[in-house]
Amino acid sequence: MLIAIGYVGLALVSAGIFAATVTKFVDYSQTQKVFSAGGLENATFTRIPSGWTITLRWRFENPGRLPITIAIFQFQSVVDNRSDTGRPWDDPAKLATEYGMFLSFNLDRNTGPVVPLGGTAAHTWTVNVTDPLDVAKILPDPVDGKFYIGVLGGRVWYYVSDVNARIPGDAVPSYGGF
Amino acid sequence: MFAWTRVRSAGLFLLWTFLAGVIVAAFFVTSFFGDYGPVRLADPGTVILFMPVFTAFILGLLLADYELVHTVVAALLSTFVAIGLILGFMYAPAVAGVAVGPPPYQGAFSSVLLFPLVLLGTVVGRAIGERILPPAETQRRQRALEAETREWHERLTQIEGRSPSEDRGKRP
Numbered sequence: 001m002l003i004a005i006g007y008v009g010l011a012l013v014s015a016g017i018f019a020a021t022v023t024k025f026v027d028y029s030q031t032q033k034v035f036s037a038g039g040l041e042n043a044t045f046t047r048i049p050s051g052w053t054i055t056l057r058w059r060f061e062n063p064g065r066l067p068i069t070i071a072i073f074q075f076q077s078v079v080d081n082r083s084d085t086g087r088p089w090d091d092p093a094k095l096a097t098e099y100g101m102f103l104s105f106n107l108d109r110n111t112g113p114v115v116p117l118g119g120t121a122a123h124t125w126t127v128n129v130t131d132p133l134d135v136a137k138i139l140p141d142p143v144d145g146k147f148y149i150g151v152l153g154g155r156v157w158y159y160v161s162d163v164n165a166r167i168p169g170d171a172v173p174s175y176g177g178f
Numbered sequence: 179m180f181a182w183t184r185v186r187s188a189g190l191f192l193l194w195t196f197l198a199g200v201i202v203a204a205f206f207v208t209s210f211f212g213d214y215g216p217v218r219l220a221d222p223g224t225v226i227l228f229m230p231v232f233t234a235f236i237l238g239l240l241l242a243d244y245e246l247v248h249t250v251v252a253a254l255l256s257t258f259v260a261i262g263l264i265l266g267f268m269y270a271p272a273v274a275g276v277a278v279g280p281p282p283y284q285g286a287f288s289s290v291l292l293f294p295l296v297l298l299g300t301v302v303g304r305a306i307g308e309r310i311l312p313p314a315e316t317q318r319r320q321r322a323l324e325a326e327t328r329e330w331h332e333r334l335t336q337i338e339g340r341s342p343s344e345d346r347g348k349r350p
Contacts, residue, residue: 003236003239003240004240007194007197007236007240010201010236011197011198011200014200014203014204014205017205017208018203018204018207018208018263018267020216021207021211021214021216021267022207022267022270024214024215024216025214025267026270026271026274028214029271029276029277030274033276033277033278162213163213163214164213165213
């Protein structure tokens, strides 16, 4: 009788462990499936004597059911000078004449920004533009006075929860005025 | 009454067998796919080898009342249950509609190798169970034999207690 009770107890504990394992595996997969690298949330352009100080804030999103840690992130962006609005913002010839930034961070699973489940996390870069040639390329839109930034794309490597697997993802191109 | 006993016996057999499959599968999955488990095991290999034998040993103890062939069937069934649950784990994201790639095989099909371990544990458990926890039928036979021996012993004692002349007089 005692053996039977112990056996049933062990089976109940095992069933709990199994259910928790399956749930985490499904959540892990769901988090990857709905992963989004987020997007550029804000950009401020501050005039300094030698040029511009540009502050870009990227907002990571996590619609998944487990927290994620962003270990490595890199993206390329350009400041559209709005000189030729007739051509698309990502026209290669136009991009060659604009000021571009390649921004990134390279951390690890213990130090990277953690995006909680269903939440967001931000990372900010500050860039000082002092080269006169570059400074000349940065201009606001003459009509609305906003600065237009195009994100050409990016790459992200992240961890889901404490699972020991680094997963690659993409940041999608975007364009907007700030 | 007879039918109820048989139904109860079959039900217990299936219950113990199913629970063995659950225990073996849970520890196999937690060891093999340690990242997803609620507990991190220090030595997954030992758990993968030990738990099937241990669980099957207990199963064997619980099946001491059954025939040996039933024990082997229980080992086979519990292995099937375990493999079914392991496959269920692997395909759970696909079933839930959130799969992002193929299931994580990682050699998980080696779970078929659980069968020899489960079989070994079950047979040894039953053999030991028969010794330390004899089945009800064996106990009944043993008690009947003891009663019969006692009866013979009492008769012999009675015969030996009679006087020799009494015995001589009865001789033909």
